[in-house]
Amino acid sequence: MSKTSNLFDCVLFDLDGTLLDTSYDFSYALNLLCEQHQLTPPSYDRVRNTVSQGGAAVTALAFNPNDTDAFEQHRQAFLALYKQHIHLHTQIFPGLLAGLVHLAKVNMPWGIVTNKPQGLTEHLLEHFSFPSAPKTVICGDTLAVRKPHPEPMLLAASECGVDPKRCLYLGDHPRDIEAGINAGMQTGAVLFGYMPPEKMTNLDQADYVFRTPFDITQFLTKKANPLL
Structure with missing residues (x-):
């Protein structure tokens, strides 16, 4: 070893x-955000493998980062949902x-x-x-x-x-x-x-x-x- x-x-x-x-709560928060926008959420495994890259990278699994203004709103909404449910799982x-x-x-x-x-x-x-x-x-x-x-x-x-x-x-x-x-x-x-x-x-x-x-x-x- x-x-x-x-x-x-x-x-x-x-x-x-x-x-x-913390991966389950990241995935849960993104699922909630996708539900609000009537989007199919990415799989848990995709979220788990992205958590270490930060909130923007996780948000980009479901929302287009090239749409700068909208993406920042989505990122902030994701972080707010994550903070709300930060210790759920x-x-x-x-x-x-x-x-x-x-x-x-x-x-x-x-x-x-x-x-x-x-x-x-x-x-x-x-x-x-x-x-x-x-x-x-x-x-x-x-x-x-x-x-x-x-x-x-x-x-x-x-x-x-x-x-x-x-x-x-x-x-x-x-x-x-x-x-x-x-x-x-x-x-x-x-x-x-x-x-x-x-x-x-x-x-x-x-x-x-x-x-x-x-x-x-x-x-x-x-x-x-x-x-x-």
Whole structure:
């Protein structure tokens, strides 16, 4: 599973497709919007494979992005519906909760670095109670730059009080691996997320590869060491 035995003192997660399975609520919101416009909604699988590209890409599965003004209205309507139903089906990926419990037991800081806007991120997270609270939540609009730029990653490490080299960043998109590498962190590629494995173009650059959430839990319970 790994090509290095380095330990770490902090675990950082991407949000959508890594920590939380948000795909059903994205699909549900788009279905509602399509229903309003009497359109046949795209399949759940198409939505799931697009979630990591953001709200505009999901909206474009059903509405023409070339019609700029109308498309922006559709995008805003989609985001409003998504926010309204943001926690209806979303859950921690099955098999991952035990890993979070372990991090709480060993008092290891963990956090979230996502490109999701702060308003949506905070609204989503307020519906979840984790075994220990994240020490940092860095969103797509927290800074002027976002992943794969290293600054959000470095800010997360700073807020956790850990050297970036001692951080493990887990994500399901090539930009997550790139962001972790840019920040000098250890990286874990998540293959159960929203990016088809064949599109993880920098998979060979990741330090670890995880095919299931349970793989992450097993890895954390064996590798994670509390701060001294």
